[in-house]
Amino acid sequence: MNWTFLILAGIFEMVGVLMINKLHQDKNIKAFMMMAGGFGxxxxxxxxxxxxxxxxxxYAVWTGIGASGGAILGMIFYGESKNVMRIxxxxxxxxxxxxxxxxxx
Structure with a gap:
C-alpha cells in the first residue's frame, strides 16, 4: 500500500504543478483551490x-513522478517542446x- 500512496502523492503533485500554470493564466479562486488541494x-x-x-x-520517487509528470503535462496541454532528448x-x-x-x- 505504501507504493500506492507514493504514486498517488506523485499524481497529486502533478495536479498541483498543472494548476500553478492555470493560476498564472486565469487568476481565479477555482484554480487556486485546485492547486492547494493538489499539493495538500x-x-x-x-x-x-x-x-x-x-x-x-x-522523496526521490515523489519528485521524479512530479517533475516528469509536470513536463509531460506541459507537452500535452501547453505546447512545450517534445524533442527526442527531452523525452x-x-x-x-x-x-x-x-x-x-x-x-x-
Whole structure:
C-alpha cells in the first residue's frame, strides 16, 4: 500500500504543478483551490508512504513522478517542446524511480 500512496502523492503533485500554470493564466479562486488541494493531497499521501518507505527513496520517487509528470503535462496541454532528448531525459527520470522501487523492496 505504501507504493500506492507514493504514486498517488506523485499524481497529486502533478495536479498541483498543472494548476500553478492555470493560476498564472486565469487568476481565479477555482484554480487556486485546485492547486492547494493538489499539493495538500500530495503531501498527505507522501506522509503516509513515508511511514514504511525510507525517506530518501520516497522523496526521490515523489519528485521524479512530479517533475516528469509536470513536463509531460506541459507537452500535452501547453505546447512545450517534445524533442527526442527531452523525452529521453524524462524516461531516465522515470526509469530511475522504477529502479529505486526495485532495490527498495
Amino acid at each position: 493531497l500530495s503531501f498527505i499521501f507522501l506522509s503516509l508512504a513515508m511511514k514504511t518507505l525510507p525517506m530518501g527513496t520516497a 529521453l531525459c524524462i524516461a531516465l527520470v522515470l526509469g530511475s524511480a522504477v529502479g529505486l522501487k526495485l532495490v527498495s523492496g
